[in-house]
Amino acid sequence: MADELDRPGQTPADEGAEAHLPSPTIWPFAFAGAVALILLGLIVNMWATAIGIVLAVVFGFLWIRQVTREVRGEPEPVEAPAPVAAEPDEEGEEGPARYERSKFLEGATLGLGAAIGAIVTLPVLGFAVAPAFVGQEYPAADLGPLDNYPEGEWQIATFTSKPIDGEVTRRTAFVRYNGLKDSVPSFSILSNRCVHLGCPTQPQGPPGEPRKVETSTVPVELTPTQPSGYGCPCHGGAYDVEGNRTAGPPVRALDRYEFSVIDGSLWLGSPYSVSEVDGEGADAVIVKYRAADPGVHVDGPEQVFYPIVP
Numbered sequence: 001m002a003d004e005l006d007r008p009g010q011t012p013a014d015e016g017a018e019a020h021l022p023s024p025t026i027w028p029f030a031f032a033g034a035v036a037l038i039l040l041g042l043i044v045n046m047w048a049t050a051i052g053i054v055l056a057v058v059f060g061f062l063w064i065r066q067v068t069r070e071v072r073g074e075p076e077p078v079e080a081p082a083p084v085a086a087e088p089d090e091e092g093e094e095g096p097a098r099y100e101r102s103k104f105l106e107g108a109t110l111g112l113g114a115a116i117g118a119i120v121t122l123p124v125l126g127f128a129v130a131p132a133f134v135g136q137e138y139p140a141a142d143l144g145p146l147d148n149y150p151e152g153e154w155q156i157a158t159f160t161s162k163p164i165d166g167e168v169t170r171r172t173a174f175v176r177y178n179g180l181k182d183s184v185p186s187f188s189i190l191s192n193r194c195v196h197l198g199c200p201t202q203p204q205g206p207p208g209e210p211r212k213v214e215t216s217t218v219p220v221e222l223t224p225t226q227p228s229g230y231g232c233p234c235h236g237g238a239y240d241v242e243g244n245r246t247a248g249p250p251v252r253a254l255d256r257y258e259f260s261v262i263d264g265s266l267w268l269g270s271p272y273s274v275s276e277v278d279g280e281g282a283d284a285v286i287v288k289y290r291a292a293d294p295g296v297h298v299d300g301p302e303q304v305f306y307p308i309v310p
């Protein structure tokens with residue numbers, strides 16, 4: 001009766017209902033962990049999936065066994081009484097704080113949920129996003145002996161940069177030998193990728209007869225041409241013969257390639273971006289920028305809108 005006075009509004013029936021609540025159990029969390037292991041294993045390793053299935057069966061059985069204990073007439077295990085915090089002593093110092101079980105379960109549920117969410121989503125995110133940031137660089141390509149490039153003549157060089165990956169790695173560059181500058185061979189090598197949205201640009205001029213050139217890396221097809229500039233069929237972007245934008249929506253000049261001459265052959269290196277080209281051929285003044293995506297300004301005030309280029 002004294003207890004009833006301590007809890008106004010609570011009836012003896014309520015007390016009885018509270019007494020029959022199932023005792024807390026860890027098996028649901030263990031079962032959830034096993035399911036997470038199964039999902040992780042589907043991505044990473046089938047052995048992890050097999051172990052997860054076994055654990056899920058075991059933990060699921062233990063969970064069902066626990067919740068059906070009352071139906072099966074098994075007595076609930078009696079819990080040891082929780083240690084009670086020491087009362088403040090005469091000098092006002094408190095004993096160890098009591099840590100409520102409900103708080104522990106709440107924290108454990110949230111923590112376990114976060115861990116399972118991370119285990120399931122992070123590998124998927126990693127596999128989806130990481131390829132865009134790694135292994136995207138072009139391998140160097142041998143474009144053949146220098147005598148395939150008469151001075152002052154443009155050649156359309158087409159080749160498959162990673163034959164194992166197929167036609168999607170097909171690349172085209174516009175190559176012109178500018179003669180010697182300070183006793184060093186000079187080349188202008190433009191990417192054919194439009195810097196508006198990436199469509200392939202075309203030389204505006206009659207193409208010659210294509211020919212195959214065997215090299216130390218991949219076969220290259222060279223087609224001589226006499227362009228007055230380059231045009232993009234997608235949205236009408238136009239460039240002059242040095243790659244400077246002359247009309248349409250592109251935001252900068254055509255990208256260019258580094259090059260080197262090794263044992264008498266022209267090697268194509270990494271691409272780089274250019275805002276504009278001042279001058280022509282070997283005398284052109286070019287400021288190089290890190291290779292940027294189409295549509296990205298590499299200089300001027302607009303560049304602040306493109307702070308990250310993967």
Ligand code: FES
Pocket residue numbers: 194195196197198199232233234235236237248249250
């Ligand atoms: S992609 Fe070339 S103009 Fe749009």
